[in-house]
Amino acid sequence: MGIRGIGILALTACTALAAGCTGSGGPDKDQRGPVPPARIATNPLDNAVAVGLHTPIRVVASGGMLTRVRVTDQTGRALTGSLNPARTTWTGTGTLVPTEVYSVRAQAVNADGRSSETLRTFSTTEPPKALNTDVMPREGAEVGVAMPIAVRFSTAVRNRAAVEKRLQVKTSRPVVGAWHWISPSEIHYRPKEYWPTHTKVTLSADLDKVNAGADVWGTANLTRSFEIGNSVITKVDLVDHHARAYVDGKLERTIAVTGGKPGWETRQGTKVIIDKQTDYVFTNEMINVPESYSLLSQYAIRVTVSGEFLHTAEWSTGSQGNSNVSHGCVGMDLEDSDWLFHHTRIGDPVEVHNPDGPRMELTNGYGDWNLNWSQWKAGSALG
Incomplete structure (x- = not known):
């Protein structure tokens, strides 16, 4: 999805934690004693369930700084995020997907460069509103050469590009065609010219977990096949x-x-x-x-x-x-x-x-x- 990316931060411990560095003018390690490991906390907590889609996702390091944060769904796609200037807090900037399980992997280092890491999970709630669809022609129909593919949604779609990107048309004969939003809740596909006769057409609408905007989400995929008759x-x-x-x-x-x-x-x-x-x-x-x-x-x-x-x-x-x-x-x-x-x-x-x-x-x-x-x-x- 376009809202996702990979939030990976590879940081150098000594340059950021000057108080913990050794060298000219710095305290001697033996004089200050051992430094405790950096601690990593997350929001949501480990194994949290039904997490709201607008919940702020944060990873916080205390006693050190973060060197790597990666929050991914079950397919391995990463949630985008950013690190504060002190490199102690990572905040998610991407949108959570409903009914998804996320893994949070984070690493941090203390002043001595000792590394700490954690792996935690949480799962999100069901979508507040579902994007239901109705498609014409019906499965297995034989239709005329002017018949468009009409996809009607149960509510208005705000993220039209995200939804349209999930609609794919395959044909048994070469066809130049395009989608057109008839209204905020209806989109049609038609060829440049009338369909070639006896063309087999398949629509794949991979709408599961697509963000349609305004807390409306697709919840299912569908496939529809039909055939063009004679002219x-x-x-x-x-x-x-x-x-x-x-x-x-x-x-x-x-x-x-x-x-x-x-x-x-x-x-x-x-x-x-x-x-x-x-x-x-x-x-x-x-x-x-x-x-x-x-x-x-x-x-x-x-x-x-x-x-x-x-x-x-x-x-x-x-x-x-x-x-x-x-x-x-x-x-x-x-x-x-x-x-x-x-x-x-x-x-x-x-x-x-x-x-x-x-x-x-x-x-x-x-x-x-x-x-x-x-x-x-x-x-x-x-x-």
Whole structure:
């Protein structure tokens, strides 16, 4: 960890303890008698348990000076520290890690250069707050080429660089990708371009004992593996009122659609399929409009958290292909919505061209692809 280092001090006894040195002008050893050995004390005491993470770690020598201090965890990583000018007190400056056992090794010399040493241990308490995680995609999932890796944390992360450093992505095919903090409690990984098809992806989140800041600590490691399916890209043009589905680069279907009417314009930009449902009922209460309706959609493909879908809209077939009359969703007939539903998956991109619509938001589902590559990389805590 970056907060740790090696605090080793190799000191020369005579130069620091002038009162105990022999030579010109100094007292003769035989005249003053034997000098007692230097004593070493530690805080916490030996075998202390449940030591708080903010406890000051000190090693103190009396009757001499410290020549070596090393405080290490079970893996051998050392806690950083500093020595006072008199070389009698060593104080830890690094951060203690929860549920860890530390060893304190110290040496000191008295005025005669006689060496004393000690070995003591103590263990730290559990973390005050645990950093829990939720990851998408799920283990073993097959997802579309636009699916980001989304890691959501149970609380805001202050030490973002420390946490991001523990997230590693491995792929079966070469991929240029980067992390971007969507919010203080959520980070996404996406490639520069859409994922290569049939790529196997593994996320390793080694978050155990990572310091997330504000007394929040990771308590577990996790691994998540998933696979990218074939490429299915749906391009929706609400100027000519048609959607075109490309499968592995080939145009497979052209679909007459209707989009959001004035005041309810469909968002412009790239969206990602986040859910699929059959027999979904749309009601006016969902969007708080005065007219009362309850409409059954046999096939519904969700692309925003706020409620934009590509769905069956048998009630608007007369407008599909020629005008926009919806409350923001992209509607189509039963046959086309059936085809699209069964040829798409979670993570497939839906690219909407609608110059009159508002921009797709970054956090309204997966708006990741609406940032260019430079903007995306700028959201990494590691630069």
